Amino acid sequence: MNPVLDIVGAVFLLLGAMLCFAAAVGLVRFPDVLTRMHAATKPQTLGLLFVIVGVAFSLQSFKPLGMLVLVAILQLLTAPVSAHMVARTAYRTGQVREDLLVEDDLADDLAEAGFHLSSGEDEGESADHRD
Amino acid sequence: MTGAASVIIMIGVAFLAAAMALTLVRMTRGPSTLDRVIAADVVVAVVIAALAMEAALNHHTTTIPIMVVLSLLGFAGSLSMAKFAADRDRTGKWRDAAASAPASASGSSAQGGAGRRESESDGSRQGASEHPEASR
Numbered sequence: 001m002n003p004v005l006d007i008v009g010a011v012f013l014l015l016g017a018m019l020c021f022a023a024a025v026g027l028v029r030f031p032d033v034l035t036r037m038h039a040a041t042k043p044q045t046l047g048l049l050f051v052i053v054g055v056a057f058s059l060q061s062f063k064p065l066g067m068l069v070l071v072a073i074l075q076l077l078t079a080p081v082s083a084h085m086v087a088r089t090a091y092r093t094g095q096v097r098e099d100l101l102v103e104d105d106l107a108d109d110l111a112e113a114g115f116h117l118s119s120g121e122d123e124g125e126s127a128d129h130r131d
Numbered sequence: 132m133t134g135a136a137s138v139i140i141m142i143g144v145a146f147l148a149a150a151m152a153l154t155l156v157r158m159t160r161g162p163s164t165l166d167r168v169i170a171a172d173v174v175v176a177v178v179i180a181a182l183a184m185e186a187a188l189n190h191h192t193t194t195i196p197i198m199v200v201l202s203l204l205g206f207a208g209s210l211s212m213a214k215f216a217a218d219r220d221r222t223g224k225w226r227d228a229a230a231s232a233p234a235s236a237s238g239s240s241a242q243g244g245a246g247r248r249e250s251e252s253d254g255s256r257q258g259a260s261e262h263p264e265a266s267r
Contacts, residue, residue, distance in 0.1 A: 003133040010139035013184055017143035017150070020177050024153035027173060033165045036157070040169045043150075043176040048202075051183045055195075058136070058187035067195045071179075071202050078206035082172070085213040090165050093217065 002060060009057030012050050019047035032097040033090040037083060044079045048072065140188050147184070151177050164216040168209050175205035 019042050026039020052068045090096055091106065098104070154177065158170035179201050182194040 001133075003136070006133050006136040007139065009187060010136040010143075013180075013187055014139050014143040014146070016180050017146035017184070020150040020173070020180055021146040021153075023173050023176070024150035024157075027157040027170060028153050033163065033169070036166060037169050040173045043180070044172060044205075048176060048179060051180045055183045055187050059190065059192065061192075064192040064195050067192075067199060071195075071198045074199065074206075075202045078202070082206050082209040082213070085210055086165055086168055089213045089217040095163050095165060 005057050005060055009054045009059075012054030012057060014054075016043070016047045016049075016051035016054060019043045019050065023047070032100065033095050034087060035100070037086060037090075041079060041083055045076060048075050137188065140184055144181070144184055147177055147181050164212065168212045168216070171212075172205050172209050175201055175208075 023039050023041075023043045026042075027036050030036045030039055049072055052072050056065060056068055151174065154170050154173045158167050158174070161167055179198050182198055182201075186192060186194050
């Protein structure tokens with residue numbers, strides 16, 4: 001056991017844990033689904049990579065390395081897909097704070113593609129991004 | 132495992148515990164299904180990190196296959212929940228012209244939609260911001 005590598009691995013693990021904590025603070029404090037998702041994806045990719053590198057340094061053996069790389073690859077492949085689906089659902093069902101958006105090109109593109117704003121049952125129409 | 136490395140890892144465990152508590156706060160408060168889905172994703176990430184820390188602390192590799200399973204579980208869970216929320220929240224605002232508009236060319240219905248939205252002034256945008264967290 002190399003004590004220096006032990007400490008390097010522990011520092012990487014600590015970085016991953018701090019990213020998890022930052023994501024949790026963002027989840028509690030941010031105002032809507034998209035911004036919360038922005039915070040929540042940090043530990044899913046970068047934080048997980050830090051954690052896996054930390055474990056690899058701490059274990060100091062080649063046997064678990066393949067499985068650790070598998071975890072990293074799976075997470076890097078699947079996190080964008082699920083984030084895309086959640087964001088798409090949030091936008092299409094109107095769970096996005098329009099007043100927080102600086103630019104909303106998707107509204108123009110959707111209108112051009114033949115989609116239209118449904119007249120909401122009780123909440124009225126929301127945004128107009130034509131100007 | 133040297134003492135210094137153990138101390139650093141225990142500090143990380145404290146961060147993870149705080150992260151889990153805050154994430155559970157968001158999961159209970161909601162307000163929408165998608166917020167809870169995102170919080171569940173973070174819970175899975177925190178659990179993976181906790182398993183990794185335990186493996187590093189005790190120098191064993193028993194929990195590493197569980198990390199593989201968890202990374203796939205979070206993916207399947209959030210995907211299916213997003214589809215479920217999309218199907219359920221039909222009160223949403225973006226509709227396909229073919230699905231709900233009276234039969235007409237999609238181009239003309241888009242034009243009509245734009246004109247209708249322009250007739251409602253910016254007051255409607257203010258109205259939208261009064262319902263920041265619409266739906267459930």
